[in-house]
Amino acid sequence: MDFNNSSYKECSSKNLDDDVKLPSCTVRTMASKAITIDNINPNILKLEYAVRGPLVIRAAEIEKELEKGAQKPFKRVIKANIGDAHAMGQTPITFIRQVISCVTSPELIEKGDYPEDVKQRAREILGACGGNSVGSYTSSHGIEYIRRHVAEYIERRDGYPANWEDICLSSGASTAIKNCLQLLCNNIGGKPSGVMIPIPQYPLYSASLAEYGLEQVGYYLDEDHQWGLDIEELERALADASKNCNVRALVVINPGNPTGQVLTRDNIESIIKFAHKHKLFLFADEVYQDNVYAEGSKFFSFKKVLREIGSPFDDIELASFMTVSKGYMGECGLRGGWMELVNLDPHVQAHLYKCISAMLCPSTLGQTAVDCVARPPLPGEPSYELWIREKTAVLDSLNKRAKMIVDTFNQMEGFKCNIVQGAMYAFPRFELPPKAIKAAAAEGKTPDTFYAFRLLEETGICVVPGSGFGQRPGTYHFRTTILPQPELLKEMLDIFQAFHKKFTAEFSN
Ligand SMILES: Cc1ncc(COP(=O)(O)O)c(C=O)c1O
Structure with missing residues (x-):
């Protein structure tokens, strides 16, 4: 599109999230618009978000084409691009949804067929809301009753005190995360942060x-050592970047x-010492x-390790x-x-809270869910058995799916995938034949994007190319979630294997 042409007819975006993608629209003249591509905040132009980038936009188009009866070598798009468990068939935890039902429709507390601990929780949450309604604003850093429960959760998790006033x-x-990053937007001595x-x-x-116009200082994770965090690499990245920011x-x-x-506890300890040093x-x-x-593998919070090392x-x-x-x-x-x-400077924390207060408050239903997570049912309470059964079933199934994905990728020619110790994703590394790299360049795509597009067009599987997350130059990866339900995941992996064989054969001679 020629943005200099003052009478251009179409505007659309290829890099935006599918949810916010601009419809093609007729624009009379550039001069009639107060905000144009020439005068928009340049930082917004720079911003990219691969998880919902061009591949996902294409995946949504393909879904529409399938709905209209287009003939393709597959019947549905498998969205392995985003960590959205419910969208991939995970069922909600009953306790959370029951409490939410009761706080949104309080008559259910008296009339509904819900366990007593659900009703009691809903009463307490409503009692902490203005006018006893989740329809009212709350304080900007959240309902005090829930912040206190979060502090108790952290104390149970870490074995060290947590102050509810430091919970937001x-x-x-x-x-x-964005609110905290904003605290750093300041050029000091002519250099950005x-x-x-x-x-x-x-x-x-x-x-x-x-x-926010902040400088990105990338440090590489060590793929050969289970994506560990190497302190020498942190030192290198910091020393290199210090010239510019x-x-x-x-x-x-x-x-x-x-x-x-x-991360291991030792690794976390060294990271804390590095942060302290600099x-x-x-x-x-x-x-x-x-x-x-x-x-x-075990999760150690930074807060716990911080307190332990003293x-x-x-x-x-x-x-x-x-x-x-x-x-x-x-x-x-x-x-x-x-x-x-x-350990924030109290003045800084006050300004952070002030800044947050301009956004009024977080969603009350989100806060209700936080309360259920921070203070789940206890053994002996009516909702406990179901809650623990549902929680365990989800985590056990994710565990199995994590293994299934890694095992399959590691059987594929040219693939190497580290164990998925945690989270919801695999990030395998794969080799590409030189011919495929050339073909990608001819289409103006990075090789991993080329591969991911071919995968999507030929199989309906949507993953995110590694270049959207950053990777060492000359290496190729993609990210897939482990979230498709077991049967679909098996189907996806079978299709993937067949695709990779065909792709490799096509570009190997
Ligand atoms: C590492 C990480 N941090 C933060 C988020 C943001 O999560 P949310 O805003 O949904 O709480 C995500 C979501 O995928 C994530 O993967």
């Missing part, structure tokens, strides 16, 4: 850094997205803390993030999450 509820972890993020990374980080923060995702590793604000993205599968390292500033979108809950659409703030 949010509409999913994403908003909390830099934030260290893992490569590969979850693209919320690269997208938000681009949006003031490196002020470090992001760690544990368990990892897209890489599926669970006076970095630490973002601990711990949204997958319930998703740990591999034998010998002085002088325990004064680093830490924000840790949690959500109801992941774990065994998978309640992505309810938009509930929290952050715990540790």
Whole structure:
């Protein structure tokens, strides 16, 4: 499209999320618009979000084509691109949904056929809401009653005190992460602030850094050592970046997205010492803390390790993030999450809360789900048996699916896939024949994007190319979720194997 042509007829976007994709629209003249591609915030133009990028847009188009009866070599699109468990058939946890039903329709508390602990919980939550209704705004950092339960959850998890006033509820972890990143938007001594993020990374980080004009300082995870985090690599990345920016923060995702590793306690300890040495604000993205599968792997929160190692390292500033979108809950659409703030300058924390208050409050239904996660039914309570059965079934099934995916990929020619120790994704590395790399270049695509597009067009399987997360130059990966239900996953992996054989044969001679 020629944006300089003042009478262009069409506007559309190929890089936007499918949910926000602009419809093709008729535009009279560029001059009639206050905001144009020439004067829009340039940071927004730079922003990319691969998890919902061009491949996903194409997948949505294919779905529409199938609905209209188009003949394709497959009958449905399998969306293995996004960590949205319910969209892939996971059923909700009954306790969470029952409490939500009761708080939204309070007459059910008296008339409904719900367990007594559900009713009691709903009464308590409503009692903490203005006018006894989830339709009212809450305080901007969330309902105090629920913040207290989150603090208790953290104390149980870590064995160390947590202060409820340092807990801030949010509409999913994403908003909390973005709120904290905003604190760093400041040029000091003529240099922008830099934030260290893992490569590969979850693209919320690269997208938000681009949006806020913060410098992305990538450090590579060590694929040959189970995507571990090597302190020498952190030192290298920091030293390189320090020429161009003031490196002020470090992001760690544990368990990892897209890489599926669970950091060892020793590794976490060294990261804390590194952050302390360089006076970095630490973002601990711990949204997958319930998703740990591999034998010998265990989740350790940064807060717990910080407290264990003690002085002088325990004064680093830490924000840790949690959500109801992941774990065994998978309640992505309810938009509930929290952050715990540790060791922040009280003035800074007050300004952060002020900034959050401009957004009024997180969704009350998201907060209700947070309460159910932070304070699940206890043994002996009426909802306990069902809750533990459902939770265990989800996590056991994810565990099996994680193994099934890794085993299959590792049997495929040219594939190498690390164990999925945790989270919800596999990120295999694969070789591509030189002819395929050439064909990709001829189409102006990165080789992994070329492969993923061919996979989508020929099989209906939608994955995200590794370039959307970052990878070492010359290596190719993609991310698939482990979320398709077992039967569909088996079907997907069979189709995948056949596709890969055909693709390799096509480009090998
Ligand atoms: C590592 C990581 N952090 C944060 C989020 C954001 O989750 P939400 O905003 O749904 O809570 C996700 C979602 O996939 C994620 O994978």
